[in-house]
Amino acid sequence: MNGAGFTVDYKCVATKVDYLTYLNCGCDAIVAEDSLKDLDALEALQEMHAQGLNIPFVIINGTDSAFIAVRCIKAGATDYLSKDELARLPEIIKQVLGEKTQSSQLHKEDLRQELQEQTAELGRQKQHSQQVEATLQKVELQLQTLITKNADGIVVVDRGGIVRFINPAALNLFACKQEELLGELFGFPVVGGDNTEVDIYPYRCNTERTAAKDSLEKIAQMRVVEIEWQGEAAYLVSLRDITERKRAEDERNKLLEEAQAANRIKDEFLAVLSHELRTPLNPILGWVKLLRSGKLNDNKKEQALETIERNASLQVQLINDLLSVSKILRGKLTLNPIAVNLQTIITKAIESVDLAAQAKSIEILTVFDANLGVVFGDSKRLQQVMWNLLSNAVKFTPSNGQVTVRLKRVGLYAQVQVIDTGKGIKPEFLPYIFDYFRQQDSGYNRKFGGLGLGLSLVRHLVELHGGTIEAESRGEGKGATFTVRLPLMLNPSITQGETQKDDKSPDLYGVRVLVVDDEPDNRDFLAFLLEAYGACVSAAASAHEALSSLVEEQPDLLVSDIQMPEMDGYMLIRQIRSLPAERGGQIPAIALTAYAGQTPQQQANGTGFTLHFPKPIEPVLLATAIANLVEK
Numbered sequence: 001m002n003g004a005g006f007t008v009d010y011k012c013v014a015t016k017v018d019y020l021t022y023l024n025c026g027c028d029a030i031v032a033e034d035s036l037k038d039l040d041a042l043e044a045l046q047e048m049h050a051q052g053l054n055i056p057f058v059i060i061n062g063t064d065s066a067f068i069a070v071r072c073i074k075a076g077a078t079d080y081l082s083k084d085e086l087a088r089l090p091e092i093i094k095q096v097l098g099e100k101t102q103s104s105q106l107h108k109e110d111l112r113q114e115l116q117e118q119t120a121e122l123g124r125q126k127q128h129s130q131q132v133e134a135t136l137q138k139v140e141l142q143l144q145t146l147i148t149k150n151a152d153g154i155v156v157v158d159r160g161g162i163v164r165f166i167n168p169a170a171l172n173l174f175a176c177k178q179e180e181l182l183g184e185l186f187g188f189p190v191v192g193g194d195n196t197e198v199d200i201y202p203y204r205c206n207t208e209r210t211a212a213k214d215s216l217e218k219i220a221q222m223r224v225v226e227i228e229w230q231g232e233a234a235y236l237v238s239l240r241d242i243t244e245r246k247r248a249e250d251e252r253n254k255l256l257e258e259a260q261a262a263n264r265i266k267d268e269f270l271a272v273l274s275h276e277l278r279t280p281l282n283p284i285l286g287w288v289k290l291l292r293s294g295k296l297n298d299n300k301k302e303q304a305l306e307t308i309e310r311n312a313s314l315q316v317q318l319i320n321d322l323l324s325v326s327k328i329l330r331g332k333l334t335l336n337p338i339a340v341n342l343q344t345i346i347t348k349a350i351e352s353v354d355l356a357a358q359a360k361s362i363e364i365l366t367v368f369d370a371n372l373g374v375v376f377g378d379s380k381r382l383q384q385v386m387w388n389l390l391s392n393a394v395k396f397t398p399s400n401g402q403v404t405v406r407l408k409r410v411g412l413y414a415q416v417q418v419i420d421t422g423k424g425i426k427p428e429f430l431p432y433i434f435d436y437f438r439q440q441d442s443g444y445n446r447k448f449g450g451l452g453l454g455l456s457l458v459r460h461l462v463e464l465h466g467g468t469i470e471a472e473s474r475g476e477g478k479g480a481t482f483t484v485r486l487p488l489m490l491n492p493s494i495t496q497g498e499t500q501k502d503d504k505s506p507d508l509y510g511v512r513v514l515v516v517d518d519e520p521d522n523r524d525f526l527a528f529l530l531e532a533y534g535a536c537v538s539a540a541a542s543a544h545e546a547l548s549s550l551v552e553e554q555p556d557l558l559v560s561d562i563q564m565p566e567m568d569g570y571m572l573i574r575q576i577r578s579l580p581a582e583r584g585g586q587i588p589a590i591a592l593t594a595y596a597g598q599t600p601q602q603q604a605n606g607t608g609f610t611l612h613f614p615k616p617i618e619p620v621l622l623a624t625a626i627a628n629l630v631e632k
Contacts, residue, residue: 011025011027015038015039016038016039016043016047019039019044019047020047023047023048023051023053024051027055028055028056028097029055029056029057029058029093029096029097030044030048030055030056030057030058031058031060031089031093032044032045032057032058032059032060033060033061041059041060041061041072041077042059042071042072042075044057045057045059045072045075045076045077046075049076056078056093056096056097057076057077057078058077058078058079058080058081058089058092058093058096059072059077059079059080059081060081060082060083060086060089061080061081061082061083078092078096079092079096147167148167148168149168150167150169151169151240152169152238152239152240153166153167153169153170153171153172153173153220153237153238153239153240153241154166154167154169154170154236154237154238154239155167155170155186155236155237155239156227156229156234156235156236156237157186157190157234157235157237158229158232158233158234158235159232159233159234159235161185161186161190162183162184162185162186163181163182163183163184163185163186164182164229164230164234165182165229166178166181166182169239170239173218173220173239173241186237188222188237190224190235190237191224218241218243219241219242219243219246220239220240220241220242220243221239221240221242222237222238222239223237223238223240224236224237224238225238280311280312280315281311281315283307283308283311284307284308284311284312284315287304287305287307287308288308290304291304334618335377335378335381335464335465335618335620335621336378336380337376337377337378337618337620337621337624338376338377338378338379339374339375339376339489340374340375340376340377340378340379340382341374342372342374342375342382342407342414342416342486343368343370343372343407345379345382345383345386346366346368346386346405346407346416347366348383348386349383349386349387349389349390350364350366350390350405352387352390352391353387353390353391353394356391356394356395357394357403360394360397360398360399360400360401361399361400362394362397362399362400362401362402362403363401363402363403364390364394364402364403364404364405365402365403365404365405366404366405366406366407367404367405367406367407367408368406368407368408369407369408369409371409372407372408372409372414372488373409373414373488373489374488374489375414375465375486375487375488375489376487376489376620376621376624377465377486377621378465381461381464381465382461382465382486384457384458384461385457385458385461385462385484386416386418388454388455388457388458389416389418389458389482389484390403390405390418391454392454392455393418393419393420393422393480393482394420396420396422396423396480397420397421397422397423397479398421398422398423401420401421401422402420402421403418403419403420403421404417404418404419404420405417405418405419406419409488410485412487412488412490413467413485413486413487413488414485414486414487414488415483415484415485416483416484416485416486417481417482417483417484418481418482419479419480419481420479420480420481421479422479422480423476423477424473424474424475424476424477424478424479424480425471425473425475425476425480426475426476427473427475430471430473433455433471434455434456434458434459434469434471435456455471458484462484462486463614464614464618464621465486465487465621466486466487466611466612466613466621466625467484467485467486467487468484468485468602469482469483469484469485470482470483471483487611487625487628489624489628490628490631506533506620506623506624506626506627507533507534507627508530508533508534508535508623508626508627508630509534509535510534510536511534511535511536511556511557511626511627511630512535512536512538512553512554512555512556512557513530513535513536513537513538513555513556513557513558513559513626514537514538514539514540514546514549514550514553514555514557514558514559515527515530515537515538515539515540515559515560516539516540516542516543516545516546516558516559516560516561516564516569516572517539517541517560517561517564517592518541518542518561518564518565519561520541522561523539523541524539526539526559526617527539529619529622529623530559530622530623530626533623535626538553538555542564542565542566542567543560543564543566543567543568543569543571543572543575544566544567546558546560546572547572547575547576550576550579550583550584550587551583551584554584555584555587556587556588556630557587557588557589557590557626557629557630558573558576558587558588558589558590559589559590559592559622559626560572560573560589560590560591560592560609561592561593562591562592562593562604563593569591569593569604569609570603570604570607573589573591573607573608573609574607574608576589576608577608588610588629588630589608589609589610589611590609590610590611590612590613590622590625590626590629591604591609591611591612591613592612592613592614592615592617593612593613593614593615610629611625611629613625
């Protein structure tokens with residue numbers, strides 16, 4: 001090989017162990033003689049292939065056998081030489097190495113091309129990945145927008161119940177900021193698949209905000225599904241605000257209950273009416289038949305006449321109550337006002353119930369303010385008020401009990417209190433004590449008779465006089481207190497006992513009155529009425545007109561309807577009371593409303609009105625009230 005111009009670095013091995021050791025040292029070619037002690041050439045070739053090597057392999061054999069040559073070539077040898085052909089070895093090695101070099105270059109070219117293709121593929125994959133990532137980011141942004149702008153509240157809660165995400169709709173439901181909820185316990189038990197309703201109260205909020213949130217209770221439909229959140233198991237909670245729907249349902253149920261209650265009350269009233277009208281007739285008819293028989297002695301005749309008279313009077317009272325209610329409901333009840341001394345009225349009422357009180361050994365005590373003054377009202381109707389209150393007190397007070405009547409002045413009002421030690425009023429019935437046809441005991445086993453009209457009439461009559469009535473009781477068996485307040489006459493020009501006459505009418509000459517009412521008929525009537533008493537009347541069709549007229553005309557007194565569009569009477573008086581005195585801020589004001597009851601009276605007084613009159617208006621009472629207020 002050296003003689004052929006090769007510079008050769010070679011290693012000779014004689015055993016299998018040495019061969020295997022050197023095989024992994026990176027030789028360029030292997031020349032194997034088929035005469036090793038423990039390894040022939042074919043076995044050496046197979047060992048090389050077994051190690052995954054592809055080194056040029058030339059076999060030299062001592063015989064020139066075509067059979068052996070073919071066998072070696074089939075086994076993978078590069079070439080086969082007999083010892084007689086050793087001179088060809090350099091040429092074969094040169095050829096083999098050239099082929100190897102060429103193969104290596106081709107392999108490198110293949111590798112280079114493959115690398116370029118892989119690089120291009122990686123570029124395409126990178127571009128695709130970028131497109132996918134951009135799409136995912138777009139989808140994520142759209143999903144985030146959907147969650148953020150979703151009308152339903154969305155909350156993500158981990159398995160420990162801690163809030164991990166909350167959208168604006170949920171924050172609005174809880175009325176809190178994000179930092180007040182994130183990382184906090186959710187506050188509601190969550191189970192996958194749940195679908196339930198929850199009441200949402202103000203959530204952990206700072207002290208300054210809690211008071212404002214007390215009225216923010218809401219109802220939400222809560223649905224829960226299991227999800228994976230940031231690689232961990234969690235719950236997705238959906239909250240839909242159904243507050244208005246539930247309130248509408250509650251209101252509908254309330255109206256249904258009220259309708260059913262009204263129907264039940266009507267049936268109970270008809271049953272009671274039948275009983276109360278028939279009960280007095282039974283002794284009347286019975287004693288009349290006995291009188292006609294002529295078999296009664298003088299004492300029995302007297303007893304019969306007394307019984308007939310008593311039950312006939314009871315029948316008249318029942319019928320009068322029914323007629324009064326009918327007039328009230330149709331707005332036809334009128335008053336004949338005069339200056340009335342309440343002490344006299346109360347004394348007469350006590351006299352009318354005194355026999356019933358004595359029969360039960362009930363003591364009636366009176367505490368009167370002698371310098372009280374008088375009220376302007378219908379003496380007959382006021383006596384009806386006092387009689388109803390006193391007869392109820394006696395009826396519901398057990399034997400040996402006590403009824404106290406107190407009369408005193410409270411500000412501009414005369415206050416009458418009827419206090420008994422009787423059966424009292426159930427707390428749940430107290431709000432309905434003045435309703436028509438309502439009775440605390442309305443069953444067939446009730447102990448006390450009556451139609452349930454007395455206190456309703458009392459309330460309406462008191463309100464017609466510009467007054468109020470209240471009922472108090474600490475419960476059953478603890479008695480009751482009824483308090484009536486009636487406006488006092490500040491200038492009792494009409495003496496007690498005088499009926500209303502034209503020459504004694506309230507004098508409003510020169511008094512400038514501003515009338516406010518959106519209804520033309522009501523406005524014209526009030527103007528005509530007050531002008532008839534001598535007042536100078538200017539009218540306004542709205543609260544806005546009234547504010548302008550108040551500043552321009554400087555009236556002495558305001559008479560305003562309550563229910564008006566855009567700005568009602570309450571809003572009007574609030575704006576007026578915010579004005580300085582020189583611009584009319586302290587003008588006396590009377591409220592007129594079609595709503596009767598204690599609540600409108602209290603609301604009118606609470607917002608700044610001086611007096612309140614329910615419709616229909618009693619002309620003389622209104623004119624007298626104006627005269628009193630202006631003179632004061």
